[in-house]
Amino acid sequence: MLIKKPQDLRESDVTPKELYVRRREFMAAAGVTAAAVATGGFGLVGDGEVSAQNPNAQKLTNLKKSPFSTDEKQNSYKDVTTYNNFYEFGLDKADPSKYASTLRTRPWSVVVDGQCGKPGTYNIEDIMKYAPLEERIYRHRCVEAWSIVVPWVGYSLSEFVKRFEPTSKAKYVVFKTLVDPKQMPGQTEPALNWPYVEGLRMDEAMHPLAMLGLGLYGEVLPNQNGAPIRLVIPWKYGFKSIKSIVRVSFSETEPLNTWKQQQASEYGFYANVNPQVDHPRWSQGSERRLGEFFRRKTLMFNGYGDQVASLYNGMDLRKFY
Amino acid sequence: MTANNWRRWVFKPIVWILCLAPLALLVYDGFTDNLTANPIEKITNTTGIWTLRLIVATLAITPLRWATGLNKLINYRRVIGLFAFFYGTIHFTVFFFLDHQFDFGAMWTDVLKRPYIAAGFAAFVLMIPLAITSTTGWIRRLGGRNWNLLHKLIYITALSAVLHYYLKVKLDGSYPVYYGIGVVFLLGFRAWRHFAKRAASEV
Numbered sequence: 001m002l003i004k005k006p007q008d009l010r011e012s013d014v015t016p017k018e019l020y021v022r023r024r025e026f027m028a029a030a031g032v033t034a035a036a037v038a039t040g041g042f043g044l045v046g047d048g049e050v051s052a053q054n055p056n057a058q059k060l061t062n063l064k065k066s067p068f069s070t071d072e073k074q075n076s077y078k079d080v081t082t083y084n085n086f087y088e089f090g091l092d093k094a095d096p097s098k099y100a101s102t103l104r105t106r107p108w109s110v111v112v113d114g115q116c117g118k119p120g121t122y123n124i125e126d127i128m129k130y131a132p133l134e135e136r137i138y139r140h141r142c143v144e145a146w147s148i149v150v151p152w153v154g155y156s157l158s159e160f161v162k163r164f165e166p167t168s169k170a171k172y173v174v175f176k177t178l179v180d181p182k183q184m185p186g187q188t189e190p191a192l193n194w195p196y197v198e199g200l201r202m203d204e205a206m207h208p209l210a211m212l213g214l215g216l217y218g219e220v221l222p223n224q225n226g227a228p229i230r231l232v233i234p235w236k237y238g239f240k241s242i243k244s245i246v247r248v249s250f251s252e253t254e255p256l257n258t259w260k261q262q263q264a265s266e267y268g269f270y271a272n273v274n275p276q277v278d279h280p281r282w283s284q285g286s287e288r289r290l291g292e293f294f295r296r297k298t299l300m301f302n303g304y305g306d307q308v309a310s311l312y313n314g315m316d317l318r319k320f321y
Numbered sequence: 322m323t324a325n326n327w328r329r330w331v332f333k334p335i336v337w338i339l340c341l342a343p344l345a346l347l348v349y350d351g352f353t354d355n356l357t358a359n360p361i362e363k364i365t366n367t368t369g370i371w372t373l374r375l376i377v378a379t380l381a382i383t384p385l386r387w388a389t390g391l392n393k394l395i396n397y398r399r400v401i402g403l404f405a406f407f408y409g410t411i412h413f414t415v416f417f418f419l420d421h422q423f424d425f426g427a428m429w430t431d432v433l434k435r436p437y438i439a440a441g442f443a444a445f446v447l448m449i450p451l452a453i454t455s456t457t458g459w460i461r462r463l464g465g466r467n468w469n470l471l472h473k474l475i476y477i478t479a480l481s482a483v484l485h486y487y488l489k490v491k492l493d494g495s496y497p498v499y500y501g502i503g504v505v506f507l508l509g510f511r512a513w514r515h516f517a518k519r520a521a522s523e524v
Contacts, residue, residue, distance in 0.1 A: 083358035
């Protein structure tokens with residue numbers, strides 16, 4: 001408990017990196033008890049470190065604060081960047097951080113097509129300037145019943161979508177991830193049907209909470225977190241927040257997203273966080289927040305119900321899971 | 322050195338060290354901050370898989386004796402079985418404590434509702450009488466025949482454990498299937514021998 005920081009810790013309060021790197025020496029020198037080392041070492045208390053740790057990453061500055069941000073304790077940079085489901089780089093959660101260095105994020109472009117006025121190929125450097133960058137601290141809930149709190153950088157997905165002038169026929173937006181087994185070694189195995197596909201109903205995509213993710217912890221996205229461009233849809237299970245997007249299509253029909261292809265009885269199109277609708281094999285009623293000892297209750301729409309519940313008025317969420 | 326001394330000072334310690342190595346590695350990883358961002362999951366998965374591996378190891382001993390004639394292997398079955406129970410107990414306790422805060426009612430609801438938890442729970446509970454009656458005293462009290470019959474429960478434990486593993490996996494079920502094939506092979510070997518023996522005695 002010696003290393004636990006107060007809940008209201010802000011990024012600016014974070015220990016300078018020099019000190020942070022040497023903190024284990026300090027602790028050793030101070031003769032910290034074995035018990036305290038054990039608890040800290042076992043990562044069950046959480047270090048409370050929220051500063052970015054990649055000195056080579058491009059910094060994203062002048063970030064607007066967002067009213068959507070939670071004041072819950074953020075997970076450490078290490079948690080967020082070493083515990084990833086990104087099967088393009090392997091099935092183990094440590095695989096993306098080990099193998100994603102082969103991904104080349106520059107040059108990068110996104111093809112836009114389908115029911116819209118401005119189809120074309122758009123450059124990532126331009127996309128990053130479509131709207132002022134904001135920092136949004138969101139809860140992120142995986143369908144596997146663990147969760148983290150992440151300070152994302154990006155802007156509302158609606159700002160991105162509007163640029164391409166979707167027509168009245170555009171009912172859904174479909175996103176696809178890069179396919180290139182040379183850059184994404186996990187794609188040499190048919191673990192999932194590549195490319196990874198996700199989609200949102202147009203009104204979901206236009207909701208101000210839906211975010212185009214371009215960075216985290218004040219830096220451009222690390223490769224393992226879906227660089228250089230991804231979705232962040234905080235009220236849905238993590239698999240909806242598709243990573244490393246290369247194609248955006250406006251569609252009249254609902255796309256068959258990857259996990260629904262994989263097992264439609266377990267993973268649906270909507271995938272809203274819903275503690276009342278269990279996964280057929282495990283409970284969605286509670287979750288393990290990384291860094292916490294006990295499970296916590298899962299909140300309807302991951303706690304964003306006030307903002308998004310009206311999108312689903314009149315829908316049977318047991319049927320449209 | 323006599324055979325007894327070899328067993329006592331060499332083979333038994335080797336078995337102990339091998340069985341304790343996974344736990345030692347977990348503790349080491351804990352102290353060096355290598356249990357991933359989700360240490361509880363890592364501890365749960367590691368103790369779970371080692372429970373299953375040691376169950377398979379105990380099941381392998383009898384067929385290995387038949388196949389190799391190394392009857393002394395039987396001397397190590399009890400200790401391996403008890404280590405399987407040891408890892409199973411850690412695995413179960415993490416679940417019971419961290420998921421349910423030792424609330425028996427909440428845990429029982431989970432058992433009844435989730436097939437994968439039911440399978441894991443059955444596998445664990447059926448090991449308890451085996452662990453209790455693992456002593457020489459209990460073998461004597463029950464008599465060899467009854468004791469043998471009781472300890473056939475390990476077959477159900479092994480199959481339930483594999484089912485538990487299979488139902489939990491999200492995408493790639495191949496490892497649970499490999500373990501399943503292993504268990505079925507080891508049990509099938511027994512069945513085959515049982516019927517072969519009976520057929521022989523009827524001649």
